[in-house]
Amino acid sequence: xxxxxxxxxxxxxxxxxxxxxxxxxxxxxxxxxxxxxxxxxxxxxxxxxxxxxxxxxxxxxxxxxxxxxxxxxxxxxxxxxxxxxxxxxxxxxxxxxxxxxxxxxxxxxxxxxxxxxxxxxxxxxxxxx
Amino acid sequence: xxxxxxxxxxxxxxxxxxxxxxxxxxxxxxxxxxxxxxxxxxxxxxxxxxxxxxxxxxxxxxxxxxxxxxxxxxxxxxxxxxxxxxxxxxxxxxxxxxxxxxxxxxxxxxxxxxxxxxxxxxxxxxxxx
Amino acid sequence: xxxxxxxxxxxxxxxxxxxxxxxxxxxxxxxxxxxxxxxxxxxxxxxxxxxxxxxxxxxxxxxxxxxxxxxxxxxxxxxxxxxxxxxxxxxxxxxxxxxxxxxxxxxxxxxxxxxxxxxxxxxxxxxxx
Amino acid sequence: xxxxxxxxxxxxxxxxxxxxxxxxxxxxxxxxxxxxxxxxxxxxxxxxxxxxxxxxxxxxxxxxxxxxxxxxxxxxxxxxxxxxxxxxxxxxxxxxxxxxxxxxxxxxxxxxxxxxxxxxxxxxxxxxx
Numbered sequence: 001x002x003x004x005x006x007x008x009x010x011x012x013x014x015x016x017x018x019x020x021x022x023x024x025x026x027x028x029x030x031x032x033x034x035x036x037x038x039x040x041x042x043x044x045x046x047x048x049x050x051x052x053x054x055x056x057x058x059x060x061x062x063x064x065x066x067x068x069x070x071x072x073x074x075x076x077x078x079x080x081x082x083x084x085x086x087x088x089x090x091x092x093x094x095x096x097x098x099x100x101x102x103x104x105x106x107x108x109x110x111x112x113x114x115x116x117x118x119x120x121x122x123x124x125x126x127x128x129x
Numbered sequence: 130x131x132x133x134x135x136x137x138x139x140x141x142x143x144x145x146x147x148x149x150x151x152x153x154x155x156x157x158x159x160x161x162x163x164x165x166x167x168x169x170x171x172x173x174x175x176x177x178x179x180x181x182x183x184x185x186x187x188x189x190x191x192x193x194x195x196x197x198x199x200x201x202x203x204x205x206x207x208x209x210x211x212x213x214x215x216x217x218x219x220x221x222x223x224x225x226x227x228x229x230x231x232x233x234x235x236x237x238x239x240x241x242x243x244x245x246x247x248x249x250x251x252x253x254x255x256x257x258x
Numbered sequence: 259x260x261x262x263x264x265x266x267x268x269x270x271x272x273x274x275x276x277x278x279x280x281x282x283x284x285x286x287x288x289x290x291x292x293x294x295x296x297x298x299x300x301x302x303x304x305x306x307x308x309x310x311x312x313x314x315x316x317x318x319x320x321x322x323x324x325x326x327x328x329x330x331x332x333x334x335x336x337x338x339x340x341x342x343x344x345x346x347x348x349x350x351x352x353x354x355x356x357x358x359x360x361x362x363x364x365x366x367x368x369x370x371x372x373x374x375x376x377x378x379x380x381x382x383x384x385x386x387x
Numbered sequence: 388x389x390x391x392x393x394x395x396x397x398x399x400x401x402x403x404x405x406x407x408x409x410x411x412x413x414x415x416x417x418x419x420x421x422x423x424x425x426x427x428x429x430x431x432x433x434x435x436x437x438x439x440x441x442x443x444x445x446x447x448x449x450x451x452x453x454x455x456x457x458x459x460x461x462x463x464x465x466x467x468x469x470x471x472x473x474x475x476x477x478x479x480x481x482x483x484x485x486x487x488x489x490x491x492x493x494x495x496x497x498x499x500x501x502x503x504x505x506x507x508x509x510x511x512x513x514x515x516x
Contacts, residue, residue, distance in 0.1 A: 007239075013144040013228045025235055029242060030249040034444045037205075038184040038192035038300075042443045044212070045177045045303050049436020052174060055167040056429045057380035057421045060317040063167035067223050076166075077225050080216065081234035083173070084227060087213060094196050096206050098213060099142045105210035106154055110136075113158060120159040122315035163315045167429075171314045174432050178307020185300045186292045186509035188447040251444035265497075271486045273400040283493055287500060288507040295463075296442040296450035302470070303435045310432060313425040321425035325481050334424075335483050338474065339492035341431070342485060345471060352454050354464050356471060357400045363468035364412055368394075371416060378417040 015098050019088045026089065040090040044083060051079040144227050148217045155218065169219040173212060180208040273356050277346045284347060298348040302341060309337040402485050406475045413476065427477040431470060438466040 007024040010017035026032060054076055055063045067073045091098045112125035121128065136153045139146035155161060183205055184192045196202045220227045241254035250257065265282045268275040284290060312334055313321045325331045349356045370383035379386065394411045397404040413419060441463055442450045454460045478485045499512035508515065 009232070011228075015142040015144055015147075018144075018228060018231055021232070021235060025238065028244050029247045031247075031251075033249070034251050036189050036192045037196065038187060038189050038447075039444055041177070041181045041184050042296075042300055042303075042439055045174070045181060045300075046436045046440045046443055048170070048174045048177050049433045049439075052170045052429050052436075053433045055170050056433055057426055058167060059319070060165050060167050060425075063165045067166065073223075076223070077230045078234055078237070080220060080225055080227070081230040084216060084231055085234065087209065087216070091209060094202075094205070096209055098209070099140075099147060101206045101210040102147055102213055103138070103150070105207055105214060106150060108207070109154065115157050118158045118160075120162075122160075122163050167318075168315055171310055171425075171429055171432075174429075175307045175311045175314055178304045178310075181300055181307075182304045185304055186297055189296075190446070267490070269486075271402040273402055273405075276402075276486060276489055279490070279493060283496065286502050287505045289505075289509075291507075292509050294447050294450045295454065296445060296447050299435070299439045299442050303432070303439060306428070306432045306435050310428045313428050316425060318423050318425050321423045325424065331481075334481070335488045336492055336495070338478060338483055338485070339488040342474060342489055343492060345467065345474070349467060352460075352463070354467055356467070357398075357405060359464045359468040360405055360471055361396070361408070363465055363472060364408060366465070367412065373415050376416045376418075378420075380418075380421050 015088070019092050019098075022085055022088055023092055032093075035089055035093050037090065037094055040086055040093065044086045044090065047079060047082040047086060051076065051083060054079070144217070148221050148227075151214055151217055152221055161222075164218055164222050166219065166223055169215055169222065173215045173219065176208060176211040176215060180205065180212060183208070273346070277350050277356075280343055280346055281350055290351075293347055293351050295348065295352055298344055298351065302344045302348065305337060305340040305344060309334065309341060312337070402475070406479050406485075409472055409475055410479055419480075422476055422480050424477065424481055427473055427480065431473045431477065434466060434469040434473060438463065438470060441466070 007021070007028065009021060026035065054066060054072060058066060067076060088098070090096075091101075113128070117128045118125075136150070136157065138150060155164065183195060183201060187195060196205060217227070219225075220230075242257070246257045247254075265279070265286065267279060284293065312324060312330060316324060325334060346356070348354075349359075371386070375386045376383075394408070394415065396408060413422065441453060441459060445453060454463060475485070477483075478488075500515070504515045505512075
């Protein structure tokens with residue numbers, strides 16, 4: 001076996017295709033043994049820490065401009081990808097259907113945050129009047 | 130205007146469709162003003178904290194079994210969805226192409242972790258021999 | 259044995275006294291078994307998530323004013339205490355001398371961030387010119 | 388002005404002394420302007436991410452042994468110090484009395500987790516029977 005391990009790649013923006021590509025990568029390296037939910041949740045948090053590192057000392061307003069620097073933009077893209085890859089591995093390992101989970105949570109949020117009350121407000125739902 | 134705000138829903142597992150659905154939800158509530166990269170990165174970290182809460186006192190082995198409890202499983206699904214929704218908002222706000230970013234990062238990881246060296250190892254790439 | 263478990267309390271601001279008080283609390287509940295470094299690190303991150311929750315949608319400027327609300331101030335105090343208690347447990351379990359570790363790190367930071375170069379700059383040390 | 392900026396150092400384990408030493412370091416570099424509560428909370432989370440990085444792929448049992456490696460031990464000590472320094476800065480900026488906050492939270496936890504019910508259990512207080 002050589003380093004030129006052959007893996008199938010898709011194009012497009014289908015989550016299940018991406019999950020399949022990630023699983024090929026992981027399985028080829030025999031990394032499933034490390035990918036229990038606890039480890040993956042912790043690894044996600046580590047990568048989110050690296051994502052935040054780019055923004056910790058900037059004001060909220062400044063943070064919109066930070067990505068205009070190409071090197072920072074590329075670094076942030078890599079961090080975002082790291083978080084997303086681990087999240088999709090978490091979903092694969094636990095059998096969670098990501099699009100269904102997102103749509104269920106959006107429906108819950110629509111009930112918690114009715115447009116009339118939530119418009120323009122950053123209050124948590126249990127404080128909305 | 131009523132609470133029965135009408136939004137378009139897709140089905141399937143296309144990331145761009147999900148991003149569109151999330152943006153409808155956010156725009157209808159005029160929440161874009163809060164969604165600069167710094168705030169979103171911090172909000173992602175808050176939700177990852179809630180995801181980790183379910184696993185903090187269990188061993189890594191036990192963590193595989195935790196999701197067999199239906200109430201815990203549902204709670205974890207909601208946390209995963211919260212993280213994913215905010216990540217997709219981050220990507221939308223910053224103009225990052227998620228599938229492209231994931232595939233670019235997988236290609237980097239393939240170079241950093243050649244199958245021959247990385248198989249069965251949890252070492253970081255800069256420690257692989 | 260009754261709930262009125264008797265524990266020694268100090269006053270003052272000595273870190274070792276606080277560590278002793280926390281250890282009494284933990285030992286009385288037989289919680290040492292859960293307090294390996296991995297679990298404690300994850301628990302710290304969960305509590306930091308709860309600390310951040312108070313600030314996620316506010317601007318950096320607004321965040322200075324948030325603590326003027328007494329209820330928020332009390333909640334933030336509790337979150338800060340939760341993080342600190344777990345950090346001190348981590349130090350106790352691993353045998354790390356907290357004041358010595360802080361002073362060693364301050365010395366490193368003084369070398370990395372000389373006053374002349376670092377004054378007024380939020381740049382990381384490897385970018386300081 | 389030279390790099391040999393002179394700062395007062397204490398010894399011992401008094402939290403207020405450590406806060407004073409940290410404030411000297413920060414003030415000399417004119418960093419107070421970056422140290423609003425939001426930025427500090429985010430910076431704490433970044434450093435906790437770096438602390439977790441050492442444990443993410445190890446089992447809970449293995450995590451007890453990781454610190455036997457001197458280089459890892461030193462790295463973990465530095466991460467712990469980074470978190471603690473930022474937490475103490477947060478307390479200084481917000482005027483939170485750390486020992487008082489810890490003792491108040493311990494008293495709350497004693498009420499929430501009576502020894503008889505909590506002994507040997509990792510359940511959250513709202514699930515204790």
